[in-house]
């Protein structure tokens with residue numbers, strides 16, 4: 001089905017005007033026949049003159065098409081459509097075709113002319129307005145798209161797709177206040193629970209305050225985020241706030257909680273809380289670093305049974321130990337884990353080989369490398385989206401490709 005559709009679409013793109021010509025001819029013929037059947041009210045002469053006019057326009061248009069003058073051909077077609085008031089569907093079809101063919105300006109002018117018509121039903125006008133908004137959106141006219149989507153909502157608020165489009169635009173442009181408002185609206189119109197997503201949006205908003213050093217405001221938005229859903233990103237931001245305020249006991253407790261819930265996120269947590277935050281306050285930066293160091297030590301000494309068995313926790317510890325120059329400790333930790341887990345992943349093996357080389361254990365390094373190379377799989381990037389497969393080394397709570405929230409999956413990079 002998918003294949004048929006896509007080849008149909010590319011067929012349309014290549015033969016757009018041909019298809020439109022056929023379509024309009026069919027519509028004209030249909031109307032001619034209908035009028036012929038039920039045309040008791042119309043005199044024969046009148047009927048014939050309409051048909052003649054239509055045929056003439058069609059012939060002209062075809063000539064323009066043959067001579068390659070697309071614009072004039074389209075103009076002829078449009079005036080043909082004008083003769084029959086009932087052919088509004090043809091207008092919509094034409095507008096849609098232009099848009100999908102990338103001829104946004106033509107689509108816009110068709111939809112605008114529909115909206116401006118006097119003898120059009122309100123539901124058709126609303127539909128034309130929606131189409132116009134999509135034209136602007138697809139054409140990259142963001143401000144006009146926003147304005148037109150909002151105009152649609154002024155007429156009828158119960159428009160799931162329109163609200164969804166506004167959500168996407170505001171999330172793309174990182175206008176989190178508006179993203180929040182429209183996400184709330186979406187949760188009211190649709191019957192899908194948006195709590196997780198709303199929580200993420202509020203965390204993004206809170207993050208902006210954090211980066212600016214406005215911790216009080218950050219705290220407030222974060223509280224709101226927790227009211228919707230205790231998402232991982234919310235917890236990590238709270239951890240950062242504890243480091244700022246110096247509540248080390250709370251920070252340790254929260255770290256343990258996140259790790260137990262999501263051991264996969266171990267290395268990610270430390271990357272996130274270590275991100276430079278843009279403050280001009282050098283003293284605060286120093287204090288923050290010091291407290292982060294305390295938290296790291298706490299993590300390295302953590303001996304919780306559930307966590308010791310997690311590969312990602314072990315790997316995070318190994319990497320933190322290496323960073324602090326404690327290569328031997330890193331090696332001991334990893335060796336113990338490798339001895340207990342015979343079928344470890346390639347990433348663990350690579351890390352192990354690196355440590356062997358660093359510690360000059362050449363023979364063992366050779367044996368391990370040989371084993372690894374024999375069944376090495378290529379790994380791509382650190383993270384990927386489980387919804388659409390998007391790959392990235394950076395962290396994304398909202399997938400830049402499919403716009404879903406929290407679909408990020410971790411893959412250890414070799």
Ligand SMILES: [Zn+2]
Pocket residue numbers: 385386387388389390399400401402403404407
């Ligand atoms: Zn995705």
